[in-house]
Amino acid sequence: MSKERRIIPQSERYARWGYAFITPWIIGFLVFTFIPMVYSMYLAFTDYDTINPPKWVGFSNFVKMFTKGEMWHSLWITVKFGILSLPLGLFAGFMLAYLLNMKIPGMKFWRTIFYLPAMISGVVVAMLWRGMFDDQYGMINFILRTAGLRGPQWLLDPKYTLYCFLFLSVWGCGGGMVVYLSGLQSIPTALYEAAEIDGCSKFQQLIHVTVPQMTPIFFFNLIMGLIGMFQYFAEPMVLTKGGPADSTMFYNLYLYKHAFQFRNMGYASALAWFLFVIVLLLTLLTFKSSELWVFYESEVKK
Amino acid sequence: MKKTLTVLLAILLCFAMVMIVSCSKGDSGSSSTSTTAKAPAKEKVKIQIMVGFGTGTDPSQIAVHEELQKQFNDTVGKEKGIELEFLTVPYADAATKFTTLVAAGMSPDICGPVGIMGVAQFIDQWLDIEPYIKKDNIDLSDYDDALVESNRYNVDGESKLVGLPIGYYPSALFYNEDIYDRAGLEYPPEEWGTADWTYDKLYEQARLMTLDMWGADANDPDFDMDNVVQYGYDGTDWSPWRAWVGKFFDENGKSVALGMSDDYKTATMNSPEWIKAFTELERMIYVEKVRPRSDAAAGASLFGDSDPLGSNRLGVWETFSWMSYAFETWDANFSWNIGAIPSMDGHVVSATNIDTFVITKSSKHPDEAWEVYKWLFSDEIYSKLNHNYGGIPAMKELQAQWLDEQKAERPNINWKVLLDAGAYADNPNNESWVPGYSRVWDEMEFAMASIISGLYDSPEQVAEDLNDEVQDILDEYWAAK
Numbered sequence: 076m077s078k079e080r081r082i083i084p085q086s087e088r089y090a091r092w093g094y095a096f097i098t099p100w101i102i103g104f105l106v107f108t109f110i111p112m113v114y115s116m117y118l119a120f121t122d123y124d125t126i127n128p129p130k131w132v133g134f135s136n137f138v139k140m141f142t143k144g145e146m147w148h149s150l151w152i153t154v155k156f157g158i159l160s161l162p163l164g165l166f167a168g169f170m171l172a173y174l175l176n177m178k179i180p181g182m183k184f185w186r187t188i189f190y191l192p193a194m195i196s197g198v199v200v201a202m203l204w205r206g207m208f209d210d211q212y213g214m215i216n217f218i219l220r221t222a223g224l225r226g227p228q229w230l231l232d233p234k235y236t237l238y239c240f241l242f243l244s245v246w247g248c249g250g251g252m253v254v255y256l257s258g259l260q261s262i263p264t265a266l267y268e269a270a271e272i273d274g275c276s277k278f279q280q281l282i283h284v285t286v287p288q289m290t291p292i293f294f295f296n297l298i299m300g301l302i303g304m305f306q307y308f309a310e311p312m313v314l315t316k317g318g319p320a321d322s323t324m325f326y327n328l329y330l331y332k333h334a335f336q337f338r339n340m341g342y343a344s345a346l347a348w349f350l351f352v353i354v355l356l357l358t359l360l361t362f363k364s365s366e367l368w369v370f371y372e373s374e375v376k377k
Numbered sequence: 378m379k380k381t382l383t384v385l386l387a388i389l390l391c392f393a394m395v396m397i398v399s400c401s402k403g404d405s406g407s408s409s410t411s412t413t414a415k416a417p418a419k420e421k422v423k424i425q426i427m428v429g430f431g432t433g434t435d436p437s438q439i440a441v442h443e444e445l446q447k448q449f450n451d452t453v454g455k456e457k458g459i460e461l462e463f464l465t466v467p468y469a470d471a472a473t474k475f476t477t478l479v480a481a482g483m484s485p486d487i488c489g490p491v492g493i494m495g496v497a498q499f500i501d502q503w504l505d506i507e508p509y510i511k512k513d514n515i516d517l518s519d520y521d522d523a524l525v526e527s528n529r530y531n532v533d534g535e536s537k538l539v540g541l542p543i544g545y546y547p548s549a550l551f552y553n554e555d556i557y558d559r560a561g562l563e564y565p566p567e568e569w570g571t572a573d574w575t576y577d578k579l580y581e582q583a584r585l586m587t588l589d590m591w592g593a594d595a596n597d598p599d600f601d602m603d604n605v606v607q608y609g610y611d612g613t614d615w616s617p618w619r620a621w622v623g624k625f626f627d628e629n630g631k632s633v634a635l636g637m638s639d640d641y642k643t644a645t646m647n648s649p650e651w652i653k654a655f656t657e658l659e660r661m662i663y664v665e666k667v668r669p670r671s672d673a674a675a676g677a678s679l680f681g682d683s684d685p686l687g688s689n690r691l692g693v694w695e696t697f698s699w700m701s702y703a704f705e706t707w708d709a710n711f712s713w714n715i716g717a718i719p720s721m722d723g724h725v726v727s728a729t730n731i732d733t734f735v736i737t738k739s740s741k742h743p744d745e746a747w748e749v750y751k752w753l754f755s756d757e758i759y760s761k762l763n764h765n766y767g768g769i770p771a772m773k774e775l776q777a778q779w780l781d782e783q784k785a786e787r788p789n790i791n792w793k794v795l796l797d798a799g800a801y802a803d804n805p806n807n808e809s810w811v812p813g814y815s816r817v818w819d820e821m822e823f824a825m826a827s828i829i830s831g832l833y834d835s836p837e838q839v840a841e842d843l844n845d846e847v848q849d850i851l852d853e854y855w856a857a858k
Contacts, residue, residue, distance in 0.1 A: 126480055231670055320830045337816050
């Protein structure tokens with residue numbers, strides 16, 4: 076009896092090849108992300124010092140987390156930083172892109188210069204700014220002294236430390252700028268021409284044409300900024316290690332301290348999952364709010 | 378299509394599980410050489426020494442380890458069927474690497490050189506070597522007794538000796554002679570326990586060496602403490618807070634450095650002595666104004682990262698002798714010397730760091746590890762190791778030779794100050810074990826940083842808050858037992 080060969084549709088053949096090509100990624104994802112993630116969920120309910128086997132402790136890590144002031148302190152530091160740095164970063168990135176979208180001489184040079192900070196690793200940025208913030212020999216206090224002002228001890232006085240990180244964050248807004256720039260360049264010129272014919276000034280064009288057209292980009296940068304804010308780690312780790320007196324103890328630093336300094340991996344896993352829930356909720360909330368303020372060209376608002 | 382996807386995912390999942398299982402616990406690693414039952418009887422046992430918990434990671438030091446490894450494998454190793462291997466990891470990764478190796482069942486057999494802090498962080502991972510010492514009649518009187526005892530621990534009611542001292546690093550006053558000369562001051566004494574050499578006297582000197590940017594010293598009523606360009610004194614910033622608290626003694630004449638009861642169950646960090654220690658720190662910074670408000674580790678300070686004295690803007694640095702790596706920079710920039718630490722309320726204390734080697738409890742070949750350990754502590758090898766790490770030898774008969782070598786290299790330095798410091802070593806040691814070690818350490822550093830950065834109400838409140846936090850840690854520790 077002859078076997079009839081099944082004819083495989085072309086789409087399925089393509090799909091098989093597709094899966095074959097992404098198999099290395101899937102293996103990497105499973106081994107290095109998905110399985111550790113699931114395992115960390117289990118660890119969050121254990122007492123685990125990374126040497127001895129995990130001991131089941133139920134919800135006690137979560138109880139400790141919510142009843143200890145330290146976690147709330149680090150969360151507040153992170154949120155406070157985010158409230159200040161997110162809008163500032165979004166605004167600075169957009170304005171920079173807006174200026175660099177104009178036809179001025181040496182445009183490619185300026186774009187490169189402003190994008191450079193985004194290319195440098197967080198650790199290098201932190202080392203660089205450490206010198207800038209030096210209270211005696213740093214550039215910032217030198218400028219203030221030249222202007223007859225007394226500069227503070229930026230990285231040593233808890234009143235000022237958080238603001239140092241604002242400088243860093245705004246300085247690195249070049250990454251967002253590139254995205255804004257591509258958004259600006261994709262706005263149809265016909266819209267500007269129409270606005271001009273209607274007698275709109277440049278400022279009115281910015282408010283009524285550019286900004287609404289750019290809302291999907293704002294939305295994208297907001298989501299990325301939000302996630303980045305809760306992942307903030309390298310710069311405070313290098314610059315202050317959470318000090319002085321825990322004034323820069325960002326959430327991730329606090330998590331790191333418990334995981335790798337105290338080898339309290341169970342508690343650190345509970346912290347990580349709480350962080351995941353916070354980021355998820357905030358992202359969902361932002362997505363929900365986007366219906367009110369994000370405008371897509373192809374979309375018809377009711 | 379759906380079926381294909383499901384099958385593919387199932388295969389991937391299985392593959393991932395196999396990967397994880399094969400990477401996790403099991404009789405792998407070093408055991409594989411010895412547990413291969415079918416192997417010839419003479420197959421060598423591999424003993425691994427993990428280096429990275431302290432000194433020993435510089436290229437020149439690694440070269441010495443390699444030389445020793447070869448020497449052992451060609452002689453004793455060949456005779457006893459042991460193969461020695463040094464595994465060097467960067468200091469920053471040592472703790473993580475060690476825990477990973479132990480968790481994966483691939484524990485190194487020996488770790489070192491490791492300080493008391495490194496020992497304390499993993500206190501339950503080290504083997505008690507006392508039975509081996511008794512069995513082989515090792516003469517402990519070869520070493521300074523206090524240094525041997527610093528490696529004896531009483532953990533959860535069990536007393537054990539985890540290592541022998543390889544070298545020690547006392548603290549002393551390292552001072553800049555040029556700054557002293559410019560201020561017209563007498564240098565700190567070379568003799569320990571000099572009657573009128575007190576911290577009050579040191580502050581007096583330090584005030585004259587602390588200058589603001591307009592040249593006023595700390596005695597001047599117009600002195601601007603926000604614009605200081607040269608400080609008189611800086612303390613042992615890199616050590617735990619206990620290095621400072623260890624200078625304070627209770628009414629029974631016992632140092633209060635531990636900050637808890639002898640059974641480690643009750644925190645005593647709000648005691649009058651601890652409050653006095655905090656008050657004294659407050660005095661140095663805000664009243665005498667002689668000590669910087671930053672600590673060296675915080676960076677972005679007047680002094681750079683790791684060598685305040687090297688900035689040539691500090692009169693005296695009370696620190697450990699292990700910072701000998703900076704001597705060359707000092708030599709090139711100013712004249713310096715070493716003086717004795719002053720007394721605090723009649724007590725003279727030199728906070729001391731001590732290095733040792735420890736055998737891991739999880740070693741699969743403890744007997745062979747002990748054979749290597751004995752070889753490391755034999756006279757010839759001990760001397761080589763000690764030279765390699767730069768500490769003062771804990772083996773008494775080598776100390777005179779150490780002094781001669783230092784004098785030959787830098788004849789103008791008062792090296793004997795360091796040797797004599799041994800008699801004033803802190804007890805309990807500033808790094809000694811307490812339950813919840815890293816967390817207690819962190820809380821103490823936070824309390825200290827609160828005062829340094831001005832974020833506090835009063836020394837009493839700082840001590841009270843610290844005591845509450847540490848008591849919580851102790852309660853948690855004992856509840857889990």
